[in-house]
Amino acid sequence: METALLSRKDQIDQTAxxxxxxxxxxxxxxRELAAALGMEAGSxxxxxxxxEELLHRICFRLAEEFFAGFDExxxxxxxxxxxxxxxxxxxxxxxxxxxSAASAVFLHEWRHLSEPARTEFLxxxxxxxxxxxELIAEGATAGELYAPDPAFAALTLLAxxxxxxxxxxxGGPLAPTDIAHRLANQLLFGLEVRC
Amino acid sequence: METALLSRKDQIDQTAxxxxxxxxxxxxxxRELAAALGMEAGSxxxxxxxxEELLHRICFRLAEEFFAGFDExxxxxxxxxxxxxxxxxxxxxxxxxxxSAASAVFLHEWRHLSEPARTEFLxxxxxxxxxxxELIAEGATAGELYAPDPAFAALTLLAxxxxxxxxxxxGGPLAPTDIAHRLANQLLFGLEVRC
DNA sequence: TACTAAGCCTAACGTTCGTTAGCAAAGAAA
DNA sequence: TTTCTTTGCTAACGAACGTTAGGCTTAGTA
Numbered sequence: 001m002e003t004a005l006l007s008r009k010d011q012i013d014q015t016a017x018x019x020x021x022x023x024x025x026x027x028x029x030x031r032e033l034a035a036a037l038g039m040e041a042g043s044x045x046x047x048x049x050x051x052e053e054l055l056h057r058i059c060f061r062l063a064e065e066f067f068a069g070f071d072e073x074x075x076x077x078x079x080x081x082x083x084x085x086x087x088x089x090x091x092x093x094x095x096x097x098x099x100s101a102a103s104a105v106f107l108h109e110w111r112h113l114s115e116p117a118r119t120e121f122l123x124x125x126x127x128x129x130x131x132x133x134e135l136i137a138e139g140a141t142a143g144e145l146y147a148p149d150p151a152f153a154a155l156t157l158l159a160x161x162x163x164x165x166x167x168x169x170x171g172g173p174l175a176p177t178d179i180a181h182r183l184a185n186q187l188l189f190g191l192e193v194r195c
Numbered sequence: 196m197e198t199a200l201l202s203r204k205d206q207i208d209q210t211a212x213x214x215x216x217x218x219x220x221x222x223x224x225x226r227e228l229a230a231a232l233g234m235e236a237g238s239x240x241x242x243x244x245x246x247e248e249l250l251h252r253i254c255f256r257l258a259e260e261f262f263a264g265f266d267e268x269x270x271x272x273x274x275x276x277x278x279x280x281x282x283x284x285x286x287x288x289x290x291x292x293x294x295s296a297a298s299a300v301f302l303h304e305w306r307h308l309s310e311p312a313r314t315e316f317l318x319x320x321x322x323x324x325x326x327x328x329e330l331i332a333e334g335a336t337a338g339e340l341y342a343p344d345p346a347f348a349a350l351t352l353l354a355x356x357x358x359x360x361x362x363x364x365x366g367g368p369l370a371p372t373d374i375a376h377r378l379a380n381q382l383l384f385g386l387e388v389r390c
Numbered sequence: 391t392a393c394t395a396a397g398c399c400t401a402a403c404g405t406t407c408g409t410t411a412g413c414a415a416a417g418a419a420a
Numbered sequence: 421t422t423t424c425t426t427t428g429c430t431a432a433c434g435a436a437c438g439t440t441a442g443g444c445t446t447a448g449t450a
Contacts, residue, residue, distance in 0.1 A: 008396090008397075022306075023306075024219065024221055024306070024307070026219055026221035026222035027221035027307065029436075029437065029438085030437080030438060030439080031436085031437085031438095039397090039398065039399090040398070040399060040400080041437095041438080041439085042398080042399075042400080042401090042439075042440075042441095043397070043398045043399070045438095045439065045440075046396075046397055046398070047397085050438080050439080051438065051439090108303065111217075111218075111219070112219070112222065149377070152369075152377060152381075153381060155358065155362060156355045156358070156378065156381055156382070157355075158358075159354055159355045159356075159357070159358030159359075159361075160351045160354045160355045161354075162354070162358070163350065163351070163353075163354030163357070163358075164354075166354075167350060174347075182344070182347060183351065186347075186348060186351055187351070203426090203427075224406075224407065224408085225407080225408060225409080226406085226407085226408095234427090234428065234429090235428070235429060235430080236407095236408080236409085237409075237410075237411095237428085237429075237430080237431090238427070238428045238429065240408090240409065240410075241426075241427055241428070242427085245408080245409080246408065246409090
């Protein structure tokens with residue numbers, strides 16, 4: 001057998017991710033996907049069961065990556081909440097930049113999952129957001145952070161980060177780690193000059 | 196003629212906006228839209244020319260509202276950049292909250308516009324973002340704001356705001372003006388406690 | 391050599407899509 | 421009364437949709 005860098009199934013996943021990102025899940029046809037892979041639409045079904053399976057795999061794989069990164073970033077209990085939050089932000093940015101196409105699909109196309117996957121996905125997302133919320137709340141009670149409403153702060157913070165796949169392009173002027181540092185700084189220090 | 200609160204055409208626009216928001220433009224069929232209006236699919240074409248015309252009207256109407264709000268908020272040249280930025284943020288939030296369904300469509304579904312509308316739309320959006328960018332840059336050179344990279348700051352700021360339609364619900368615990376103030380504060384002052 | 395398993399093809403299935411044509415009812419304007 | 425406009429209907433159009441069945445080719449295995 002040819003030792004391909006990517007198995008055919010992985011190629012399908014990757015091409016589907018790119019198409020779902022730019023055209024959206026619903027507007028991407030199996031024939032389009034097949035054409036991008038240089039094959040016929042029917043042939044794809046030798047590798048997958050359905051179009052939705054593709055979306056399902058993309059969304060849940062990324063959920064796993066976000067969780068793994070967050071857990072690793074916040075594992076050190078000795079650290080105060082503020083630096084742990086900073087590390088969580090950097091981890092989130094790392095996932096967004098290393099797999100920005102899949103991230104965009106994860107963020108925008110999940111609603112085309114049918115039940116029960118959709119509910120399951122939303123539960124995962126809520127649990128992830130709760131992680132940030134609790135980190136911010138911890139920092140607030142410890143006096144490290146100013147956050148009268150941790151839930152509100154967490155929403156705003158993740159919103160800023162999640163916009164990233166909309167403009168980030170690999171090989172641009174800013175490296176992923178630069179972006180992570182800048183975002184963390186801007187979100188933690190704000191725009192207004194310090195007193 | 197019956198003096199309806201909304202003309203039939205406006206009812207169609209409004210129902211289409213709600214459906215496009217929750218299911219997406221591509222995944223919303225004309226038959227679904229018709230059913231939600233209590234009519235048949237073919238009948239809609241007595242009022243509109245095409246499905247895309249609906250999307251076009253929603254997107255460009257909101258673009259106008261964003262511009263009108265921004266222009267009014269930043270018209271006072273006597274004011275320093277920082278308070279004008281704050282007013283622009285509040286105006287943006289006002290549009291997002293008073294018409295959150297249309298805002299969500301504006302933010303997510305524009306890519307289903309076909310050319311040349313799509314390019315035209317993106318040019319408008321870029322011009323709007325440039326307004327924020329220049330305001331931040333002005334504040335930075337005047338020493339009012341700390342923003343080493345105004346473009347980056349503008350992206351992050353708008354990202355935080357544009358996430359709003361994803362969680363805002365009219366009649367929730369926070370009134371739109373509260374939200375606007377909190378967002379402006381958090382973005383301008385940051386999360387970290389001040390020195 | 392014969393057998394097996396991938397991988398892809400063609401052809402077609404039943405369904406749904408956006409849209410159109412032609413007609414009917416009903417009220418406003420003349 | 422006649423005419424026109426508005427609004428909606430039914431029925432259908434061609435196209436595109438996701439998916440399946442069955443067969444062919446090729447490469448690895450026994």
